[in-house]
Amino acid sequence: KQEVTQIPAALSVPEGENLVLNCSFTDSAIYNLQWFRQDPGKGLTSLLLIQSSQREQTSGRLNASLDKSSGRSTLYIAASQPGDSATYLCAVRPSSGGYQKVTFGTGTKLQVIP
């Protein structure tokens, strides 16, 4: 059974700081890994999707890396801004074929202080 862990559960940083969010998973047989942000009371907004064959993906100030062998992914946020304050979740889709469910981490709640 896939387990996905995100540490720390909460993070508070001053504006402008570069930061790294972590996502660990127990089963390396994955199809892809997706990072989301969630604002309070809202749905999830897709940030980056990394296929199992890729090592990293970049979008603007965001960079996500994937190391399947160690069961880890990191989301790097450069020059953080107050608008980045949200909960960040990672989700892993297994590669076992068929219709397998996506497993979500419990999230990291980020606060960027002006």
Add this chain to the structure above:
Amino acid sequence: KAGVTQTPRYLIKTRGQQVTLSCSPISGHRSVSWYQQTPGQGLQFLFEYFSETQRNKGNFPGRFSGRQFSNSRSEMNVSTLELGDSALYLCASSRRYPDGSYNSPLHFGNGTRLTVT
């Protein structure tokens, strides 16, 4: 291009009642999955539909059911509501091939906030 649309945004029901939530996926997306989100349990998978057939189901009691229509719109139903069913219910859509492989990210709607009193 319109995103995933969930209706209604908010619902207040009493114990024992039943409720139906609706989800319209992004145009062209035939896979629709449902999730329950609570502060204590996080995001939990309910079920996934593709081509009007339920393809996978999470560990929820039979009171939770769903269906998908020919236009890919989906509904989920919860019967005999309990206080513990209070949660944010999220729907996600994605594009996938008939062989089960995916070629798009999951896209979520803004959810339906269900409160059971």
